[in-house]
Amino acid sequence: MPANPLPDAEQLLASLTDRMRPAVGPDTGLVGIHTGGVWLAERLHQALGIKLPLGTLDVSFYRDDFNKKGLRRNVKSSDIPFDVDGCKVVIVDDVLYTGRTIRAAMNELFDYGRPASIRLATLVNRGGRELPISADFTGAEISAGADESIELARDAQGRLSLQLTRN
Amino acid sequence: MKIHIKSGRLVDPKNGVDTARDLYVAAGKVIAVGDAPAGFSANRVIDAAGKIVCPGLVDLAVRLREPGYEYMATLESEMEAAIAGGVTSLACPPDTDPALDEPGLVEMLKFRAKNLNQAHVYPVGALTIGLKGERLTEMAELRDAGCVAFSQAEAPFANNQVLMHALEYAATFGFPVWLRPQDPALAGHGVAHDGEVATRLGLPAIPSSAEVIALSTILILARETGARIHVARLSSAEGVAMVREAKSRGLPVSCDIGIHHAHLSEMDIGYFDPNCHLLPPLRSLRDRDALRAGLADGTIDALCSDHTPVDEDVKQVPFSEAEAGATGVELLLPLALKWAAESQLPLSAAIDRITAKPAAILGIDAGHLAVGAAADICIFDSAEYWRVEPAALRSQGKNTPFSGIELCGRVSHTLVSGNIVYEKVNKNK
Amino acid sequence: MWLDPANPQLNKNGELHHLLSLEGLPAGVLRQILDTAESFVGVTQREVKKVPLLRGKAVFNLFFEPSTRTRTTFEIAAKRLSADVINLAINVSSQSKGESVLDTVANLAAMQADMFIVRHAASGAPYMIAKHVAPDIHVVNAGDGRHAHPTQGLLDMYTIRHYKGDFTKLRVAIVGDILHSRVARSQIHALTTLGCPEIRVIGPKTLLPSHVNRLGVQVYADMRQGLKDVDVVMMLRLQNERMKGALLPSAQEFYKYYGLTEDKLALAKSDAIVLHPGPMNRGVEIDSSVADGKQSVILPQVTFGIAIRMAVMSLLAGGQR
Numbered sequence: 001m002p003a004n005p006l007p008d009a010e011q012l013l014a015s016l017t018d019r020m021r022p023a024v025g026p027d028t029g030l031v032g033i034h035t036g037g038v039w040l041a042e043r044l045h046q047a048l049g050i051k052l053p054l055g056t057l058d059v060s061f062y063r064d065d066f067n068k069k070g071l072r073r074n075v076k077s078s079d080i081p082f083d084v085d086g087c088k089v090v091i092v093d094d095v096l097y098t099g100r101t102i103r104a105a106m107n108e109l110f111d112y113g114r115p116a117s118i119r120l121a122t123l124v125n126r127g128g129r130e131l132p133i134s135a136d137f138t139g140a141e142i143s144a145g146a147d148e149s150i151e152l153a154r155d156a157q158g159r160l161s162l163q164l165t166r167n
Numbered sequence: 168m169k170i171h172i173k174s175g176r177l178v179d180p181k182n183g184v185d186t187a188r189d190l191y192v193a194a195g196k197v198i199a200v201g202d203a204p205a206g207f208s209a210n211r212v213i214d215a216a217g218k219i220v221c222p223g224l225v226d227l228a229v230r231l232r233e234p235g236y237e238y239m240a241t242l243e244s245e246m247e248a249a250i251a252g253g254v255t256s257l258a259c260p261p262d263t264d265p266a267l268d269e270p271g272l273v274e275m276l277k278f279r280a281k282n283l284n285q286a287h288v289y290p291v292g293a294l295t296i297g298l299k300g301e302r303l304t305e306m307a308e309l310r311d312a313g314c315v316a317f318s319q320a321e322a323p324f325a326n327n328q329v330l331m332h333a334l335e336y337a338a339t340f341g342f343p344v345w346l347r348p349q350d351p352a353l354a355g356h357g358v359a360h361d362g363e364v365a366t367r368l369g370l371p372a373i374p375s376s377a378e379v380i381a382l383s384t385i386l387i388l389a390r391e392t393g394a395r396i397h398v399a400r401l402s403s404a405e406g407v408a409m410v411r412e413a414k415s416r417g418l419p420v421s422c423d424i425g426i427h428h429a430h431l432s433e434m435d436i437g438y439f440d441p442n443c444h445l446l447p448p449l450r451s452l453r454d455r456d457a458l459r460a461g462l463a464d465g466t467i468d469a470l471c472s473d474h475t476p477v478d479e480d481v482k483q484v485p486f487s488e489a490e491a492g493a494t495g496v497e498l499l500l501p502l503a504l505k506w507a508a509e510s511q512l513p514l515s516a517a518i519d520r521i522t523a524k525p526a527a528i529l530g531i532d533a534g535h536l537a538v539g540a541a542a543d544i545c546i547f548d549s550a551e552y553w554r555v556e557p558a559a560l561r562s563q564g565k566n567t568p569f570s571g572i573e574l575c576g577r578v579s580h581t582l583v584s585g586n587i588v589y590e591k592v593n594k595n596k
Numbered sequence: 597m598w599l600d601p602a603n604p605q606l607n608k609n610g611e612l613h614h615l616l617s618l619e620g621l622p623a624g625v626l627r628q629i630l631d632t633a634e635s636f637v638g639v640t641q642r643e644v645k646k647v648p649l650l651r652g653k654a655v656f657n658l659f660f661e662p663s664t665r666t667r668t669t670f671e672i673a674a675k676r677l678s679a680d681v682i683n684l685a686i687n688v689s690s691q692s693k694g695e696s697v698l699d700t701v702a703n704l705a706a707m708q709a710d711m712f713i714v715r716h717a718a719s720g721a722p723y724m725i726a727k728h729v730a731p732d733i734h735v736v737n738a739g740d741g742r743h744a745h746p747t748q749g750l751l752d753m754y755t756i757r758h759y760k761g762d763f764t765k766l767r768v769a770i771v772g773d774i775l776h777s778r779v780a781r782s783q784i785h786a787l788t789t790l791g792c793p794e795i796r797v798i799g800p801k802t803l804l805p806s807h808v809n810r811l812g813v814q815v816y817a818d819m820r821q822g823l824k825d826v827d828v829v830m831m832l833r834l835q836n837e838r839m840k841g842a843l844l845p846s847a848q849e850f851y852k853y854y855g856l857t858e859d860k861l862a863l864a865k866s867d868a869i870v871l872h873p874g875p876m877n878r879g880v881e882i883d884s885s886v887a888d889g890k891q892s893v894i895l896p897q898v899t900f901g902i903a904i905r906m907a908v909m910s911l912l913a914g915g916q917r
Contacts (some may be wrong), residue, residue, distance in 0.1 A: 058635065061647035061910075070611075071649075075635045088913025111644035112764065233775060366805040367619065369719040369742030374806070438604055439720030483698050483728075485718035487741070 009152060009160040010056035011039065012123050012139030017047045020121055020137050029087040029115070031055035032077045033105050033131055036094030036152035039160060040123055044092060052087075055080040062104035079105075084113030090136075094152035096122040124150055124162065168210045168585060171203065175215025175546060179222060180519035181526075181535035184478060190220055192542040195343040195585035198537055211587070215546050215581055221518045223255025223286075223543035223581060225534045227471035228399070229425055229496050231288070233279070234272065236263025240476040240563035242276075245496070246285045248562035250589040252472075252497040253545035255286050255576040256526070261293040262320035266303045267548035268293035270312035277313045283527040285588050286379060287543070289315045289529055291345060295332050300324040303333055306342055315344040315529055318399065321446055323351035327384060334394035343530065345397040346385050349447065353377035360402075363460045364433040364573040364588050366392030373405040373448050382406050386413050389420060389445065397528055399420035400473060404457030411466040416476035421528050422466070424458050426502045427493055429453070431568060441482045441489035446474075462520060468508070470517075471523040472499040476564020478500045498555065502569075509559035514549060537547045542585035551577040604726055614726045615737040617744040619785040622829050626789055630754050631909035634899065640903055641677065641722035650679035653710040657683045658725075659738070660697070660716040661876040665874065666738050669898075670713045670747075673905035677913075679711075696811050701725050705733055711913060712736070719778075742778050747908060749782030751901040753790060755893055757784070759869050760902070763790040764891050769822055769864075770813075771854060772832030772881055773803040779873045780832055786813050798822035799854060802843040819854050823863045831856050831872045834881045847880045855875055856882045861891065869893045 024030075028049050032041025038056050045054045056074040063069075091105055102120060109115065122138040126144050144150055144164065151163045170192040174588025177200065184200075191199040191207055198204055229249060232240040249257055259276070261267035267276070273290050278290035292314030296302045300323050301556050309317070310564075317337060324330045337344045351450050357373030359365040365372040375535040382398065388410065389396040401407060401424050427445060432455045436443045438513035443449055461467040482489050499521060507517035526534030533543060581589035603620050607613040612625055639647055655674040657667050662685060662886050674681045686700065695703075701712065711734045714722045719741030725734040739745040753763075768787055774780040774797050777799055787795050788811075795813045797804065809815055816822030823829065856870065870882075870892045879882045887894060 060635070060648050061639070066649055066914055069631060071910050075632050077638045079638065109647070111646070112642060127630050272717070361806050363807045363810045366807040366810065367781070369740075369744070369781060372806070373743075438723045441724075480696060484696065485721040485724055485725070485741075487715060487718045 004141065004149065006164055007140055009031040009123065009162045013056045013160060015041060015066045016121065016123060017044060017139055019042040021048060023119075024050065024090065025088075025135070026051045027088055028052065029082050029084065029089045031057055031089055031105075031109065033091065033093045033101060038093060039091045039152065039154050041092040043160075044121070047106060055082065056106055057105050059101055059104035059108055059155065061110045064100055064104065072086050078108065080109075080112045084109060084115050086114070086116050089118045091118060091119055092121045094122070095124045095126060096133075096135050096152050097128050098121070099127050099129045099131035102133050103131055111157040123152065126150055140149065169208065169406065170542075170582070170585065170587070171212045172215050172220055172544070172546065173212060175220035176216050177536065178218045178515050178518050179536045180525035181222075185513070185515045190536065192582070192585045195542055197536050197538055197540045197542050200536065204317050213546065217550070218546050218579060219514070219549050220544060220546050222522040223545045223583065224253045224499060224521045224536045225529065225531075226254045226257045226499060226521070227528060228425070228526045229254070229257040229468060229472060229474040230262070230476065231259045231276075231280075232476060233263060233276065233343055239478045242279055242563065243283065243562045245474070245476060246280065246283050248560065249286045249496050249582070250581045251561045252305070252577065253500050253547060253581050254496055255543035255545065255581060255583045256289065256527060256531060257286050257496075257558060258289045258291050258315065260320045261318060262322070264297060266293040267291070267314070268296050268298070268309070270305070270308045272594065273314055274311060280351055282391070284583070285463065286583060287533070289313075289316065290319045294319050294337075294344065295324070295329065298322040301331055302335055306337060307340055308326070310340070310342060315531070316397065317475035318345040321347060323349070327388075330464050331388050331392065331461050334388050334392040338392045343395040343397055345399045347399045347447070348378050348382035348385055348401070349373075350377045350381040353380065358444060358491075358587070359436065360433045360448040360449070360454075362433050362451045364436055367377070368436065368439065371384045374440040375405055375450065377508065378447060379402050379405045379409065382409055385420060386418065386420065390418055392517065392590070396420045398539070400425050400428070400447055401458065401461075401467060402428055402450050402454065404454045407457045407461040407466055411461065414466065421468045422529070423469040423471050423525070424462065424467050426470050426495055426499055427473070427568065428455065428469070429459055429462060429470060429506045430502060435524070435568060436486070439486040440568065441491060441571065442566050444486055444489045444491050444514045446491040456503065459506065459510055462506065463512060463516070468497070468502050468520070469528055470520040472496045472561070474564075476562050477566050479565065482566045492566070493538050494560060494562045494567050497560055497562060498567065498569060498574065500545070500578060504576040505574065507580060542582055543583040544580070544581040546579060547576055547578045549576050551575065553577050566593035592595040604655070604723060614722075615746050615908050615912065616722050616726060616735065616737045617785070618746045618749045618789070619744070619780045621789065623789050623791070624755065628787060629748045629907050629911060630757060630913060633750075633754055633903040636903035636906040637900065639906070640899060642719045645676050647676070648678045648679035648913065650674065652914050653783040653913055654708055655679045655682065655713065655909065656704050656709045658686065658704070658712050658714045659684065660686050660714070660721070661739070663715055666715065669723070669901050670738060670905055673902050674900070674909060688907050688914050694734055695811055697721065697725065698715070698728055701729060706727055709733060710721050711909065713738050713888065715739045718825040730793045736908060736912065739778055741777050742781070745778040746782050747784045747901070747905050748850045749821070749910070750906040751784045752783055752830060752873070753872060753899060754873055754904055755897050758867070758896070759893060760827055761789065762782070763792045766792050766828060768792055768796065768830065769858065770830045771798040771800055771819065771831065773834050773838060774799055774808060774832065775805050776835070776838070777832050781811075784798050784813055784829060788812050788847045796826065800844065801915055803838070820858060820863055823860055826864045827868050829856065829864055829868055829870045831870065831882050833873065833875065834877055845909045851880055856878060856886050858883060858885055858889070861886055862916055864879055867891075871897060874898070
């Protein structure tokens with residue numbers, strides 16, 4: 001039984017969508033980070049009526065912990081089906097924590113081209129930043145202990161939920 | 168020196184002895200077995216309680232690496248290794264550099280060996296000049312210089328005609344010819360047995376037929392020329408069957424196998440272990456089992472070490488480039504015992520194959536301990552386990568497939584001509 | 597009796613530490629390499645084909661047997677991982693013994709090498725090297741004698757999986773000089789591990805290993821019989837020396853009976869794919885019309901080969917978990 005029950009992910013997504021709506025346009029490039037970020041990005045892409053096709057990133061090849069932890073299993077493909085050069089990109093991830101994943105995502109994105117701007121949308125901002133990175137759009141601020149992790153889950157019907165697990 | 172070896176179990180297969188019996192040595196000979204001679208007062212008493220007392224081992228193939236290969240090993244180191252292994256008589260193959268094809272070389276070798284006062288050395292002379300397989304050596308001169316037999320070691324004949332003439336010439340004088348059966352063309356550049364392992368590992372292979380075809384040639388020519396043949400280092404099941412058949416037809420042929428082939432097979436190559444690169448190659452399990460059976464039923468007369476010390480550099484290379492051979496004179500005894508134990512044969516069977524039988528092949532009065540025999544004696548603990556540590560071997564050759572393996576049977580004393588030439592120092596483990 | 601029962605390629609956690617042979621690698625490891633390679637194929641299709649995974653690492657190409665193709669592929673793969681690559685072509689002629697293999701390796705290890713890519717004419721050479729390097733150095737076998745060419749086997753498996761999917765439903769034929777082929781041995785081991793139910797080897801007896809059937813394959817002397825209804829045809833290169841060594845009478849006779857022509861290929865399934873490790877002897881083991889035809893996947897093999905090698909090097913170089 002979690003001490004602080006986590007908010008409903010679907011509700012957070014709804015409020016995140018509302019926050020993003022005035023800020024995105026027909027030339028916005030949406031890029032989700034595998035795996036939770038892609039689930040969110042797919043929903044946002046549809047809800048916000050984004051014109052450019054959805055991009056996905058697997059940051060495994062850009063992580064900074066390769067020397068300690070090696071390659072993860074289940075490396076997925078990265079796919080940016082629009083031209084990154086001069087594009088206003090919004091990166092989507094489920095949980096913003098240390099900021100290292102976003103740093104890796106930005107490095108990878110720059111290998112595709114030179115974006116005009118990059119903004120970050122995240123469902124949950126749990127603090128604990130180790131790099132100077134912040135979210136432009138957030139669903140909710142939730143604090144958690146160093147021994148806990150917050151994860152996004154998706155059921156068979158596509159319904160999203162947040163889980164808190166102790167490591 | 169007068170020596171009393173007491174409380175040991177005397178195993179002398181030639182004389183059918185396997186019982187608790189004391190041994191008395193004086194003036195280099197066995198002067199009594201069982202009860203002390205009247206008035207015998209020993210200078211030295213060796214307590215052999217719990218140990219086996221047997222004739223000093225007779226090893227048919229020990230490479231001493233002199234002359235010419237001193238960077239691999241020296242006469243001194245290999246002779247030390249031999250007596251540490253309980254070997255008191257050994258034959259050395261002619262594949263030195265230069266080959267033992269001149270009386271002067273043989274005399275020098277015998278002279279150097281004699282001065283060490285360790286095992287008796289019986290050089291095997293080269294059959295052809297330089298072992299090139301083309302022109303015959305002066306076998307009679309070599310015999311006078313001390314060669315007990317003649318061989319080509321691992322080198323091929325230029326053609327079968329040379330082989331036949333060599334056998335005829337040797338037969339003229341009754342000289343024994345030792346031959347390792349291998350057809351050079353069929354063997355090609357092979358380094359492993361042509362079987363499943365070589366197929367998987369992609370190693371150039373030597374088929375069994377290379378041995379069988381050469382053996383068939385040798386046996387037929389032996390019969391035609393009347394030469395005394397000894398088949399050296401058999402390796403295949405078919406080869407054993409062929410020798411068995413030849414013996415049953417009355418052909419006076421003898422044969423030996425290397426001690427490694429009594430235990431190992433192609434499977435032991437594992438991940439390309441160069442210590443298992445041997446000549447002849449380690450063949451299949453079926454071949455190995457046939458060799459063991461041949462040793463048991465007497466088709467194969469003797470076990471030898473085929474001692475081949477090499478320097479580390481030539482083994483620390485990929486398998487096919489490694490120099491073939493293993494160091495083994497210090498392991499001959501425990502490995503022979505292991506064969507007998509695993510074949511459910513008495514210990515005396517093992518001793519027989521490394522004393523009486525090889526002595527008969529060499530044609531020397533050795534390998535037994537009746538009264539009057541030379542006091543060449545090996546005393547060992549048949550229940551002592553020890554781990555094979557290459558660095559601790561006295562041989563300069565550290566190339567053994569048994570590295571790290573525990574063997575049973577450890578020499579405690581070796582006597583040659585009544586002198587204690589080796590005594591195991593008891594170190595605390 | 598070598599006291600090393602453990603698989604020298606895997607660490608205590610069963611993860612890949614060296615890549616020496618496909619024999620003895622669990623299916624899970626093979627699949628992991630193929631899956632990882634898939635992501636790298638995407639990278640090779642981008643404008644910026646590099647990822648920073650091996651930045652700061654030094655990869656040494658130790659080629660004791662010359663090969664421009666394989667060496668170049670490894671070099672490209674390593675550079676795409678941002679590694680530093682040093683090429684060493686070591687001339688091993690019988691006259692010039694020079695430095696021993698182990699001395700060479702020891703010297704290079706002292707120069708902070710992280711990975712050795714080794715090609716050698718003697719089977720087993722990479723095992724010897726792997727046995728003697730420090731625990732944090734990885735060895736990749738780029739081809740040893742007749743024994744193994746694991747990255748080639750892997751890229752062939754990737755190619756088959758890409759076009760055909762499920763290995764458990766395939767009939768595969770390997771044609772040519774299997775006796776001398778490290779590629780064939782690697783292919784056979786990989787196919788067996790990945791569950792291919794029918795592997796056929798086709799060639800004259802002089803070019804088949806004596807105990808090839810113990811590898812779990814079916815042997816065909818008649819190519820037309822052997823190609824019937826197969827899904828994948830893997831051709832092997834025939835070297836000119838084989839004609840001189842009294843193994844074959846002529847290239848012409850070999851081509852007539854064992855060369856892949858259009859009419860022989862027609863006996864296979866209509867959607868069968870044709871692979872070749874390269875370089876090809878056009879008109880000896882394969883017709884140009886087949887090599888350049890619509891069933892040939894020989895060019896994609898090359899692209900996949902870079903991705904496979906990137907995958908292998910990444911999986912090896914990553915830290916122990």
